[in-house]
Amino acid sequence: MLVSLFFPYCGLAARSAITVRWSRILLFFCGVRVKVSGKPISRGPALWVVNHVSWLDIFIIDSVRSVSFIAKSEIRHWPVIGWLVAGSGTVFIERGHRHAVRAVGQQMKTRFERGEIVGLFPEGTTSPGCDVAPFHSSLFDPAIRVNVDIQPLALRFFHRGRRSDYVAFVGEQTLLQNMWRLLGTTGVSVELEFLDVMSSDYCAQHGRAKVAAHAHHVVRQAIVRR
Known part of the structure; x- marks a missing residue:
């Protein structure tokens, strides 16, 4: 109801506050506890890059700060979840289309200019x-x-x-099967760690390939060391 009736008529700040609050409520009712560490960028535009495990990832990150995620176009057709993330500003990429990256890049630029965070799962799956x-x-x-x-x-x-990997959304599971698996258990928790910021000067100096490689290195270190 909020996405369909309220979001089209309210400003960015109001939508962001609702998204954060609603994401926290959703995680509570799903029985997922989230522990946050590190220092997230709290103001202004940025690109957040994160490893990808579940459809829950979007709501876990949104529980800290409202984010416009880049997601594969198939998610738009997921029951309920697809409609919610589309309504909250997700940027969908048509994988395999020749000009998909350019189109998404323009949408990312627009969101950066509005001072938004853009979220990217650079593993692609x-x-x-x-x-x-x-x-x-x-x-x-x-x-x-x-x-x-x-x-x-x-x-x-x-x-x-x-x-x-109990609630990881992998293999041949459908979304509903994965949701049922989550709702049928207890004791699910997630650690969300915000790692050191890569400044715009650093990124401009080293270029996208080295920046992506460094981001992968620090994320992987944070994953495998635990």
């Missing part, structure tokens, strides 16, 4: 969460071109006190 696949570098470029900082984030999932 979900994983069990115990390691990190190589990062694709193409969507680092729009952030570097407009001189915004880039901050890596690490998500570590636990089930009943131990690192686990």
Whole structure:
């Protein structure tokens, strides 16, 4: 109701506050505890890059600060979740289309100019969460071109006190099967760690390939060391 009736008519600050509050409520009712460490960028535009484990990732990060995520276009058609993330400003990328990266880059630039955070899962797919696949570098470029900082984030999932892939959205599961698995258990917790910011000057000096490689290195260190 909020997304359909209120979001189209309220400002960015109001939408952001609602998104943060609603994400926290959703996680509470799903039985997911979130522990945040590090220092997130609290004001102004930035690119947050994070390893990808579950559909929960979006709401976990949104519980700290409202983020416009870049997501594959298939998510738009997921029941309920797809509609919610579309309404809250997700940027969808049509993978395999020749001009997809350019179109998404323009949308990212618009959001940066409004002072927003853009969230990117540069692995391009979900994983069990115990390691990190190589990062694709193409969507680092729009952030570097407009001189915004880039901050890596690490998500570590636990089930009943131990690192686990229990609720990872991988393999042949459907979204509903994964949601049912989550709602049918207890003791799910997630550590969200905000890592050191890569300044816009650093990123401009080193270029997207090296920036992506460094971001991958620090995120992977944060994942495998625990």
